[in-house]
Amino acid sequence: METAIKKIQTSMPEGIDAALVISPVARQYLTGFPSEDGWVAITRDDAVFFEDSRYIEAAEAQVTSCRCVLQGKIYEQLCEFFGAAGAKRVAIESGFVTLAGFENLKAKLPGFELTGEFLTDAISSMRRIKTREQVEMMTTAQRVAEKALDHILGFIKPGVTEKQVQLELDFYMLSHGAEALSFETIAVSGANTSKPHGVPSGKKIEKGDFVTLDFGATFNGWHSDMTRTVAVGSVSEKQREVYNIVLAAQRAGLSALTAGISGRDADKAARDVIENAGYGKYFGHGTGHGVGLEIHESPSSSPASTDVFDAGVVVTVEPGIYIPGEFGVRIEDMAVVCRDGCIDLTEASRELIIL
Ligand SMILES: [Mn+2]
Structure with missing residues (x-):
């Protein structure tokens, strides 16, 4: 069956090359793994779950929908991951990220345009339909x-x-x-x-x-x-x-x-x-x-x-x-x-x- 991450990849509209999932509930939905912190970064062909040292061992054992990577300097890791895929426009969760959080992300992810389009609605409509x-x-x-x-x-x-x-x-x-x-x-x-x-x-x-x-x-x-x-x-x-x-x-x-x-x-x-x-x-x-x-x-x-x-x-x-x-x-x-x-x-x- 198509995973939720795969569905995001296949439904990404033209003009959006990547997605960054930050909210705990969406992160759990995409990875099946509950955690307080973490980042799921998705491009059209790849997806990574960045987790810190508190969770990484358990995440590696449980998560099957994408790769798990130990979180280090997270903004550098994200820039590298999105950059390697040639991504320019990254969707973030407009329903979750605060204005302050948005300003912070913009400053920490230079070179990428962040958009509130697509991601919150895409995850919300997927989450409605239960497997x-x-x-x-x-x-x-x-x-x-x-x-x-x-x-x-x-x-x-x-x-x-x-x-x-x-x-x-x-x-x-x-x-x-x-x-x-x-x-x-x-x-x-x-x-x-x-x-x-x-x-x-x-x-x-x-x-x-x-x-x-x-x-x-x-x-x-x-x-x-x-x-x-x-x-x-x-x-x-x-x-x-x-x-x-x-x-x-x-x-x-x-x-x-x-x-x-x-x-x-x-x-x-x-x-x-x-x-x-x-x-x-x-x-x-x-x-x-x-x-x-x-x-x-x-x-x-x-x-x-x-x-x-x-x-x-x-x-x-x-x-x-x-x-x-x-x-x-x-x-x-x-x-x-x-x-x-x-x-x-x-x-x-x-x-x-x-x-
Ligand atoms: Mn009730």
Whole structure:
């Protein structure tokens, strides 16, 4: 299969002879190797991963998509590498390099014209489409999160604090195969569930509370993301009604996902269910986002989205209803878009669970 580096080489437009990748996430995407620092320099016929002494041994053992070279005087090395290929115009990541960084690069790489064209967009559009291996790694991460969900359902009870639930979820994931957390786990209860991204507090869980859990694990840098809302002891009629509306919206959102759908329509499929039930003003965020090496990446499903989903895109479907001062419900699965429909990568039940 064509590597991501090869794709950059073959899609480089006329007038651009080379590319210099600096952002950690793009570097990991191109090399498969996570590192804090490093440089990937690409010309039409060659590519080098410059790594410093902290990483070079591991990089040489793991990286197969290009040569690894020990980083020395990096700007001299880059000038030599680009110069040897006769490169004149070098693409850098306009979405990552700061103005100060750009000025610095211009000064350190004399003789080359730097351009913000091409590279950020090229990598971003490649990253949207996951390979089978990448989907498998995200699924592995998701299974770890689901095991943690099973575990936490036995842990949640009246008197336990939100913070304790958060720490227990995190400890379980990290001790059962998660390399890291996808993001700071959300574990909120009762009235705190009306804040879509509430922060776990010392509040004790009470009977009649909804508890919203939004969490994920990573595996080889690939993220998972899921949300479940469970009830403790009992639910009111209104809680049950709202839960069922969100569940219907989430199902509608998943059913609509298929290659060719716009991010706007993917959002609308879920949003219509909530609006038609009269709760539209309580659903303030977009229905979903891409997931991959980052927890939030392109494409997105929202009323303002201009994206169109191709097969291989992995997105969340996470509608919610949040009634200030009362409670909120969100249900989130992660799915891979296929030519005909989608595959839900989440296996955990979405039925209302009353603990
Ligand atoms: Mn999410």
